[in-house]
Amino acid sequence: MQVQKTIENDVAILNINGRIVSTTAPVLEKAIEDVLKTENKLILDFSGVDFMASSGIRVLLIAYKRLKIQDGLLILRNVNPAVMKVLEVTGLKDFLDIR
Numbered sequence: 001m002q003v004q005k006t007i008e009n010d011v012a013i014l015n016i017n018g019r020i021v022s023t024t025a026p027v028l029e030k031a032i033e034d035v036l037k038t039e040n041k042l043i044l045d046f047s048g049v050d051f052m053a054s055s056g057i058r059v060l061l062i063a064y065k066r067l068k069i070q071d072g073l074l075i076l077r078n079v080n081p082a083v084m085k086v087l088e089v090t091g092l093k094d095f096l097d098i099r
Contacts, residue, residue, distance in 0.1 A: 003031040012039045017048030020056030029059045036063070040072030047078035052086050060092060075099060 001018030012035045020028060035042055042063065060076075067074045077099045079087065087093040 001027055003028055005031065005035065008043070011041045011043055013043040013045055015045045015048065020049060020052040020059070022053060022055040025053075025055035025059050028056070029062070032059065032063045036066055036070070036072075040067060040070045042067065042073070043075045043077055045078050046076055046080065046083055049083055050080060052083045057086070057090055057092065060096065064096065073097070 001016065001020065001024035004015045004017075006013045006015065014028075014031055014035065016028060018024060032042065032044075044060075044063075060074075064074050066072075075097045076087075079098055084093070084098070087096065087098065
């Protein structure tokens, strides 16, 4: 999995490419931690993600909770149907901002 950071309208965007599984989730977690050191708004672009395991859910929950404490914002965008199904089944779709 690869994670590339860009800035768009003063908001950090992490473009994720690959599968989010137990061996790759730490890469995403580290990228999110690095952004949250200086930012409180984050967009995760899932256009390159075709699968997310429970380890990805954990990473999203941690990011969501940290940003909520910081009065920040987490947005997921370009989520494909397979990943959206995971978000629906786990209930994350109910409180995450997905566009």
